[in-house]
Amino acid sequence: MAGPNTTHWKLDPHTKAKHEILRHYLGGWFPVLSAYNGRVVFLDGFAGPGRYENGEPGSPIIALTTLLDHSYFPRMRAEFLFVFCEPEPNRFASLKSEVTALQNSRSPWPRHVKVILLDKPFQEAASDIVEDLKRQKRQLAPTFAFVDPFGFSGLPLNLLRDLLASPRCELFVNYMVDSVNRFAGAGNVDRHLTELFGTDQYKEAATLAGRPRQQFLHDLYENQLKAVCGFPYVQSFGMINKSGHIGYYLFYGTRDIKGLELMKEAMWKLDPGGDYRFSDRLVGQDILFIEDRLDVAPLQQALLEQFSGKTVPIQELENFTTIRTPYKKTHLRRPVLAPLEKAGMIKVQRPGKHGFPTGTMITFTAG
Missing domain, CATH: 1.10.10 (Arc Repressor Mutant, subunit A)
Structure with a gap:
């Protein structure tokens, strides 16, 4: 697991599973969105160093190669803009190096695929984008925002609402329910939790325990994504850690039922039974399912x-x-x-x- 000053770290099974969902979804999202729009944006809010300890690709490289290696890519005419945010200096330097290496290996680099690297926190970068859009009185191009923080601070729901207000924007966010579960009601991080949920209703979890407490916090975040961010379709996927508890949920929000269909397809590939969960404890075991x-x-x-x-x-x-x-x-x-x-x-x-x-x-x- 990465610490605050860690540049590279091992790829956990649940992170690999998360990347598989991302890869499957983008494989369908890129051709669909590019067929009807002049520009398509992939925003990675917590991009990381680009590679893991043993050389496995991180989400920025996965997103880029999913597009470049797509069988339809030669026929895609839209402009693809990739925006990667990483504030930690060593990670940013590694990310820049990895992106440059990929570009050099794919020379000549396609002119309609552009990459922007931002050495600033997601919250700051997203706020800048929102302010620019307001000044220009424009809406964000169709965007898939992949927001994958280590904790739950720096992720205000109102900011996600403002950033992804355009009807064709989607959100794929890591909601650290285990951390939220520990701190909800403690009082020492209330500001961050109120920003995360866009309300202080999370305090009602103080009277709950165990599974009901976690389910309440899950449902509250889902309902807030619908009510505050305006995503009528929300789908979650639970990641179970080695202790057998759900460490975090991946929440997907969209305004397009076709997007929901596509994400459910991607999630079923990881859990072909409809529970929408992945467990580290099952890694290496054959799942007997037809x-x-x-x-x-x-x-x-x-x-x-x-x-x-x-x-x-x-x-x-x-x-x-x-x-x-x-x-x-x-x-x-x-x-x-x-x-x-x-x-x-x-x-x-x-x-x-x-x-x-x-x-x-x-x-x-x-x-």
Whole structure:
């Protein structure tokens, strides 16, 4: 684990897992956003040194290579702007060296891929961006903000709100729930916690203990991302440390259901069971899981309860599955709707002869 003056440190399993989610998501995000926008921004608020102790790439290098190595990259015409913030001098020097080495190895460097290195804290850099946008009366270009601090200070919710106010901006933030859980109610870091949550409601956790306390703090942060930052779609992923406790959550916030679908796909690759968790203690063990054997009974029951006696388009069922359940929309048709139709529990009006294509209407029998 990195200390305040550590330049490089070992890559923990949960950090590697976090990077895998990031890599999978960006692999889908880059081509989609660049197809409809002239500029796309990746902002790494706590960039680090660029490499880990044994040479593994950090998030800035992962983000850059995910774009450069993408099979669609030769056809992407948007300008890609990468902004990396790292205030610690030695880490910044290492990051600059790693980025330069990557650029030299990919010579000639693509003219539409630009990198800005900022040797300042995320809070300062984000505040500068917000002030510049206000002066110019402009909105931020479509941005994926990866905010991955070591603690919970320097991460004001109101700043995230102002920075990512544009409808096409998204947030992927590391919420250190274990640290918050320890200090909530202690009184000595209330200023930082009030900034983090954008409210002092976290103090209500003082009367709780154990899992209910942690769940309350998780739900409060999720609700604040929705209410304050205006992200209607929020998905979290828990990282379980070697002691068996959730050390932090990764929270993803977006205003686009397509983004939510993409992030759930990325998270399912790490935890193919819908719990949205990764445990350090399982590293090196084979996970015996076949998606065809996934238990879809909870999804089936949720659909029957929600839509009993109603006729709805297939798109509404997809949206419900994506937004209101842990499942992906790919779990809907063959695993759930096909058996329900066979059992006579739904009636299907489809534009074709087979399947559940766009335009299909589903009638649920009253239960």
